[in-house]
Amino acid sequence: MLEINDAFNSDHNHDHCVSGALDNAKAICQENGQRLTPIRELVLRLVWGSHKPLGAYELLPALAEAGFNSAPPTVYRALDFLHQLGLIHKIGSLNAFVGCSNPEHPHPSAFMICTECKTAAEIETSELQASFNRVANSHGFQLEEENIELLGLCKDCLGSES
Amino acid sequence: MLEINDAFNSDHNHDHCVSGALDNAKAICQENGQRLTPIRELVLRLVWGSHKPLGAYELLPALAEAGFNSAPPTVYRALDFLHQLGLIHKIGSLNAFVGCSNPEHPHPSAFMICTECKTAAEIETSELQASFNRVANSHGFQLEEENIELLGLCKDCLGSES
DNA sequence: CAATTATTGTTATATTATAACAATACATTT
DNA sequence: AAATGTATTGTTATAATATAACAATAATTG
Ligand SMILES: [Zn+2]
Ligand SMILES: [Zn+2]
Ligand SMILES: [Zn+2]
Ligand SMILES: [Zn+2]
Numbered sequence: 464m465l466e467i468n469d470a471f472n473s474d475h476n477h478d479h480c481v482s483g484a485l486d487n488a489k490a491i492c493q494e495n496g497q498r499l500t501p502i503r504e505l506v507l508r509l510v511w512g513s514h515k516p517l518g519a520y521e522l523l524p525a526l527a528e529a530g531f532n533s534a535p536p537t538v539y540r541a542l543d544f545l546h547q548l549g550l551i552h553k554i555g556s557l558n559a560f561v562g563c564s565n566p567e568h569p570h571p572s573a574f575m576i577c578t579e580c581k582t583a584a585e586i587e588t589s590e591l592q593a594s595f596n597r598v599a600n601s602h603g604f605q606l607e608e609e610n611i612e613l614l615g616l617c618k619d620c621l622g623s624e625s
Numbered sequence: 626m627l628e629i630n631d632a633f634n635s636d637h638n639h640d641h642c643v644s645g646a647l648d649n650a651k652a653i654c655q656e657n658g659q660r661l662t663p664i665r666e667l668v669l670r671l672v673w674g675s676h677k678p679l680g681a682y683e684l685l686p687a688l689a690e691a692g693f694n695s696a697p698p699t700v701y702r703a704l705d706f707l708h709q710l711g712l713i714h715k716i717g718s719l720n721a722f723v724g725c726s727n728p729e730h731p732h733p734s735a736f737m738i739c740t741e742c743k744t745a746a747e748i749e750t751s752e753l754q755a756s757f758n759r760v761a762n763s764h765g766f767q768l769e770e771e772n773i774e775l776l777g778l779c780k781d782c783l784g785s786e787s
Numbered sequence: 788c789a790a791t792t793a794t795t796g797t798t799a800t801a802t803t804a805t806a807a808c809a810a811t812a813c814a815t816t817t
Numbered sequence: 818a819a820a821t822g823t824a825t826t827g828t829t830a831t832a833a834t835a836t837a838a839c840a841a842t843a844a845t846t847g
Contacts, residue, residue: 471764498813500825519803532827539804540826555717556772558803558834575766584764591756595775598748602633603780604737610718610774613757618765660844662794682833694796701835702795720803720834 468564470514470584471577471617480562481511487566488550495548502531506541507562510551515581516559554583555610561585571609579620586611630726632676632746633739633779642724643673649728650712657710664693668703669724672713677743678721716745717772723747733771741782748773 469475488507492499499507509522519538527533542560545551551560552572561574564585573586588595588611599606631637650669654661661669671684681700689695704722707713713722714734723736726747735748750757750773761768778786 471766498824502826534828535804536806536828537826553718555719555774556715557717575761575764577766578769586760591753591760594753594756598753599737599775599777602737602746603783604633604739604775605778605783606775607740607777609776610772612717612772613761613766613768614771615761615769616767621765621767660793664795680834696797697835698797698837699795 468514468585470582471575471619473619477513480514480564481508484511484550484562484566488545488548491548491550491566497544497548502526502537503541503544505529505531506538507545507550510542510545510560511562514561514583516554516557516561516576516583518557518559552585554612556612556614571611573609573611573613575613575615575617577617577620578614579616582617584617586613630676630747632744633737633781635781639675642676642726643670646673646712646724646728650707650710653710653712653728659706659710664688664699665703665706667691667693668700669707669712672704672707672722673724676723676745678716678719678723678738678745680719680721714747716774718774718776733773735771735773737775737777737779739779739782740776741778744779746779748775 469477469480484507485504488499488504491497505526506522509525510517519535519542522538523533523535526538531537542551542553546553546560549566549569550563552563552574553560554572554574554576557576561583571588573588573591574583575586576583588609591611595606595609598604631639631642646669647666650661650666653659667688668684671687672679681697681704684700685695685697688700693699704713704715708715708722711728711731712725714725714736715722716734716736716738719738723745727749733750735750735753736745737748738745750771753773757768757771760766
């Protein structure tokens with residue numbers, strides 16, 4: 464059962480993604496005794512504005528519009544906070560951030576990323592996990608974190624090629 | 626048969642890695658009608674100085690010492706050249722580059738990376754490939770490139786913990 | 788040799804990220 | 818509520834990573 468979020472389904476109700484993410488964030492902050500301050504919530508909303516990973520500097524204008532300080536440390540602090548709680552992932556090859564679809568269950572960062580429309584869809588890795596563990600174990604490597612990026616063309620972009 | 630290079634074997638003869646990499650580079654440049662100029666060869670040697678990924682700016686001093694121009698574009702051009710021929714990989718989460726152990730056979734970038742000693746050991750992904758293809762196919766995704774990073778502690782660093 | 792192309796040199800700038808410290812807001816104790 | 822300590826945000830400066838643009842040189846081709 465390989466699951467994925469709805470990122471590549473252009474018909475999905477994205478408001479559900481956002482409201483779900485906000486609900487998750489509130490619950491997780493609660494559990495961890497952390498505060499989802501206005502800045503943090505705004506940054507989370509902005510990151511969840513779409514399923515396309517956003518760079519830190521792309522968030523600054525919206526912070527300014529909302530009346531907050533919009534210097535880099537402000538947004539990086541919020542991103543670090545959200546990242547540490549597992550509410551967002553960082554896509555290393557893009558230097559960009561995207562919302563986590565399932566923060567209630569901590570898991571590695573694993574995405575299919577469309578190089579055309581830039582959409583990043585999170586992959587459920589439980590099946591892959593066995594393979595990774597086998598590779599690691601066979602070399603005495605203690606696996607602690609994973610960054611998995613599958614790059615290519617999503618269904619929609621394949622369909623609309625020249 | 627999961628294979629790996631000798632990166633995590635501290636006893637390995639690293640001169641073999643370097644000379645092999647140089648031989649491969651010369652052959653591949655030949656086949657592709659490209660020139661392994663002195664700058665490009667030096668950058669490749671520097672990247673192969675160890676199995677620890679190096680940032681572009683870490684290479685500049687050595688370029689200067691060797692009498693070359695040592696401005697960023699020089700090293701980025703050489704890195705881009707080597708990357709396009711598959712002679713080196715870029716580790717996205719580190720913004721750093723490491724030599725490819727098997728450039729004769731183009732393949733995705735896949736590494737185990739020790740967060741303690743910084744060594745990056747390339748993983749043979751043919752077994753994982755089936756899983757990745759299955760995930761991609763099941764979502765109509767046309768897989769074109771992969772960046773796989775497994776982070777953790779290598780055998781040696783596990784053994785010498787406090 | 789002349790013309791063309793590839794490579795390198797050079798200067799400037801764009802992009803991404805963090806350090807350091809001050810000011811404010813929040814929480815806790817009295 | 819006032820005092821205290823902690824967490825968060827504001828602010829300025831700078832570090833680290835990467836590219837744009839054009840000039841100069843070297844290599845290749847005709
Ligand atoms: Zn959505
Ligand atoms: Zn996630
Ligand atoms: Zn070696
Ligand atoms: Zn390789």
